[in-house]
Amino acid sequence: MSWRKETRRAERGYHHGNLKEALLQAALGLIAEKGAAGFTFADAARMAGVSAAAPYRHFRDRDELLSSIAQRGFEQFESRLTAAWDDGRPDTVTAFERVGRAYLAFAREEPAFYNAMFESGVPVDANPALQAASERAFNIIRAAAERLAALAPPGTPRPPAMMMALHIWSMAHGVASLFSRGDAARRKLPMSPDELLEAEVLIYLRGLGFPTDRRPPAKSAEPPPVPPEASSGSGVPPGGPWGKPK
Amino acid sequence: MSWRKETRRAERGYHHGNLKEALLQAALGLIAEKGAAGFTFADAARMAGVSAAAPYRHFRDRDELLSSIAQRGFEQFESRLTAAWDDGRPDTVTAFERVGRAYLAFAREEPAFYNAMFESGVPVDANPALQAASERAFNIIRAAAERLAALAPPGTPRPPAMMMALHIWSMAHGVASLFSRGDAARRKLPMSPDELLEAEVLIYLRGLGFPTDRRPPAKSAEPPPVPPEASSGSGVPPGGPWGKPK
DNA sequence: GGCTCATGTAAAGGTCGTTCACATGAGCTG
DNA sequence: CAGCTCATGTGAACGACCTTTACATGAGCC
Known part of the structure; x- marks a missing residue:
């Protein structure tokens, strides 16, 4: 693998051309592997095939890289929550739970x-963006809650x-x-996190006070038989929201 | 500043006498200040007035010190939760909420x-202790939930x-x-975390399905009914658990 | 008094984060 | 195209940290 670095270097010449992006990607991979604590500015530089000082042309310091990643994370997060919410279709409760699953x-x-x-x-207010x-x-969740x-x-009373x-x-x-x-995740659980x-x-x-009498969650993998907003039944599913005891 | 170390050194002689404990305390202070990520083995050693290598006589490495602290933390946590639970007095729901507040x-x-x-x-399974x-x-919470x-x-159905x-x-x-x-905590909230x-x-x-207005439950498998105001400061206010809109 | 071993020290090697002076070359200007 | 400029990358260096190793100290025990 170490030839890769040399190769890259030969391929690209003195200037990388897209270092900022490359560093973000490298950091992402490293964080996934070893956590944000274990992630190293120097490692990211190595992975991008540049010297340890190069990243400083694009990020004030290690923390700024980290908060850039956090920011991108929130952006992707937002778009996934938005998609999951799907403007409350087919019904509000279903969509709401879908948002929860999207979170996980x-x-x-x-x-x-x-x-x-x-x-x-990284403090939330590290930078305005x-x-x-x-x-x-968060506003996605909030908007869903509003509905x-x-x-x-x-x-x-309305919560x-x-x-x-x-x-x-x-x-x-x-x-x-x-x-x-x-x-x-190593903690052993009687059920999946979802x-x-x-x-x-x-x-x-x-x-x-919301009617939640929908089919037992984990059992039916298919889309729900679309209960209307004003759900008529007033009960609890046979085993409760946690399914039936085995 | 450096005289301090010398002074201490003079005071205590070559052997510290209680270094392990001193390191744990020092680390605790440092973590409180700068977080576990910012905490440094060398700093703890300095604070205890010993050389940077000394801690290795008591902890395999930095991580072991950290997990020792986590362990102590869980022990104190357990005792606080136990005290808060107080064996379900004066009534189960009240005590249960007290456990929640103790957590916070x-x-x-x-x-x-x-x-x-x-x-x-630190992974939960870093060491058996x-x-x-x-x-x-966790078993405190679990036992409370059982009750x-x-x-x-x-x-x-019984959850x-x-x-x-x-x-x-x-x-x-x-x-x-x-x-x-x-x-x-900088996130702004409409109400306190508690x-x-x-x-x-x-x-x-x-x-x-639990009655949460904290009136003594109708069926009393419950310890002696106690006035609602006993501990939590309130039963459920008229507008529901979240109080009235301001 | 003398031994032993837990406990502490100094020194050194490796990694990082960060800075600084210097190198390179892409793109503009003429 | 020549020349200039400035964004971008390099290498060396500093100090801090983690960790190991060989050596020093002295408390407890015979």
């Missing part, structure tokens, strides 16, 4: 981004959407960070 | 421990205690890690 999926499938975003010690990206992502709150069953959003965020982040990633979160959200929504 | 309080008041335990990258301590702490599950209102425990843990950890510590978590747990419990 992101944490699982993009460990490097997730790490940089939430576990690297980062903060803005983070807020945009959900608007459906609050009559007779019950504040902001609070719901924060609750959902904390559940998703808690599950992701405790059970769904890296070493944390199931765990889905049950948690369903119970929570039921606590708010 | 620990995260807030012992940032160094919390950091080492959950945010330092750590893993055991971690499990003992709570046993009170499940008749007519509803698996393990699942409840995992749910509560994820809520507490999610809130703590997103909103209650360090930089994370209130946020309390509402979350109450809604969740209501979703499971």
